[in-house]
Amino acid sequence: xxxxxxxxxxxxxxxxxxxxxxxxxxxxxxxxxxxxxxxxxxxxxxxxxxxxxxxxxxxxxxxxxxxxxxxxxxxxxxxxxxxxxxxxxxxxxxxxxxxxxxxxxxxxxxxxxxxxxxxxxxxxxxxxxxxxxxxxxxxxxxxxxxxxxxxxxxxxxxxxxxxxxxxxxxxxxxxxxxxxxxxxxxxxxxxxxxxxxxxxxxxxxxxxxxxxxxxxxxxxxxxxxxxxxxxxxxxxxxxxxxxxxxxxxxxxxxxxxxxxxxxxxxxxxxxxxxxxxxxxxxxxxxxxxxxxxxxxxxxxxxxxxxxxxxxxxxxxxxxxxxxxxxxxxxxxxxxxxxxxxxxxxxxxxxx
Numbered sequence: 272x273x274x275x276x277x278x279x280x281x282x283x284x285x286x287x288x289x290x291x292x293x294x295x296x297x298x299x300x301x302x303x304x305x306x307x308x309x310x311x312x313x314x315x316x317x318x319x320x321x322x323x324x325x326x327x328x329x330x331x332x333x334x335x336x337x338x339x340x341x342x343x344x345x346x347x348x349x350x351x352x353x354x355x356x357x358x359x360x361x362x363x364x365x366x367x368x369x370x371x372x373x374x375x376x377x378x379x380x381x382x383x384x385x386x387x388x389x390x391x392x393x394x395x396x397x398x399x400x401x402x403x404x405x406x407x408x409x410x411x412x413x414x415x416x417x418x419x420x421x422x423x424x425x426x427x428x429x430x431x432x433x434x435x436x437x438x439x440x441x442x443x444x445x446x447x448x449x450x451x452x453x454x455x456x457x458x459x460x461x462x463x464x465x466x467x468x469x470x471x472x473x474x475x476x477x478x479x480x481x482x483x484x485x486x487x488x489x490x491x492x493x494x495x496x497x498x499x500x501x502x503x504x505x506x507x508x509x510x511x512x513x514x515x516x517x518x519x520x521x522x523x524x525x526x527x528x529x530x531x532x533x534x535x536x537x538x539x540x541x542x543x544x545x546x547x548x549x550x551x552x553x554x555x556x557x558x559x560x561x562x563x564x565x566x567x568x569x570x571x572x573x574x575x576x577x578x579x580x581x582x583x584x585x586x587x588x589x590x591x592x593x594x595x596x597x598x599x600x601x602x603x604x605x606x607x608x609x610x611x612x613x614x615x616x617x618x619x620x621x622x
Contacts (some may be wrong), residue, residue: 291549292360295444298556299357302350305563309346312566313339330393330412331513337416338386338520339566341423345379346562353445353556362443373437373446374427379562380528381423381468387521388472389415394517395479398510399486426464435460441552450538461539469532476521480514487511516572520565527561530554 320326320336327333352372356362362369393412430436430448435457438449448464449457491507531554537546 291442294549295357295360295442299354302354302357302556302559305560306346306350306354308567309342309350309563312563312570313343313346316566316569317343328409330409331390331397333409333412334386334390334393334416335569337419338383338390339569341379341382341386341420342562342565345375345559349375349379350559350562353559356444357556362439362445369439369446370431370437373448374431376446376559377448378423378427380558381426382420383524383561383565384468384472385419385423386416387517387524388475389419390517391476391479391483391521394483394513398483426468429460440555441550442548444552445555447555450535458539480518480521483514487514512572516568519568519572523564523568524561527564528558531558 317336317339320332320339327336349372352364352368356364364372433456436449437446439445440447440450448461450461452458487507487510491511534546534551534554538551
């Protein structure tokens, strides 16, 4: 650890004030709940995906699994270090621990936005270009997940190799990429990741989901002209529900990370002395909440989740309602985590 980083951290420890310490401890207790919730929710949905082969026949579900795996890694390794530090009102680990925590945070964040981008592209292909989507296979889906992880790892490792650096942030209770500094080394890295980790993926997400929404709306309006076309209406209800679920996930990610992104933008381009240390810290801590939001939204929005509870709790048996839900036939999306159970009157006989 460099002497200036050791000195700065020591100064913060010796000058901590007790009202601030009480606030940090409250956040620390919240992080304990977040850690337990994230582990249970992410682990449960991933376990169901692994145990149920039918779920893994859908590329969308596999991509969802890739997203939740990144969340599980982030929850397991990322949350504990700042939690203990919050309860102690100071960073109690070494600078190496700071770098480790920052790397996990950054890897999980990059993986999340890349996986959301891949999910949006996957839905776009299946709804806007269904024939090209049929050519894709499951192996290609796993390959795209691997590429997303490797790209996230690339951006994570670069500061260790000399392109930018990791450092304490705010009141030195957590760590991140070094956003401040006016050297070419730091500015070039920050601008590069702004383009390739934020701007490009967000643009793809917005464009694809906008086109999906317009396509589904147009199809729904056309299907309403034919009151006897129940099968088409049934399929469009499924498409709309999947789209709404994905939009909720994307919205949750943006809500969690946008305050932190604004602070980072101010750090890079505006005088950082104008930002109080606590204001600089809270958005970074709030962004970690996204690790538990994704599985929570999937479970709430997934009517079929009750059907798969016996996988987690073997002694339980599916209710009659759950058994009836399996009778629904889907022509384009055979089995999806985000499909919902429709009333019996919407069931369509095959043939």
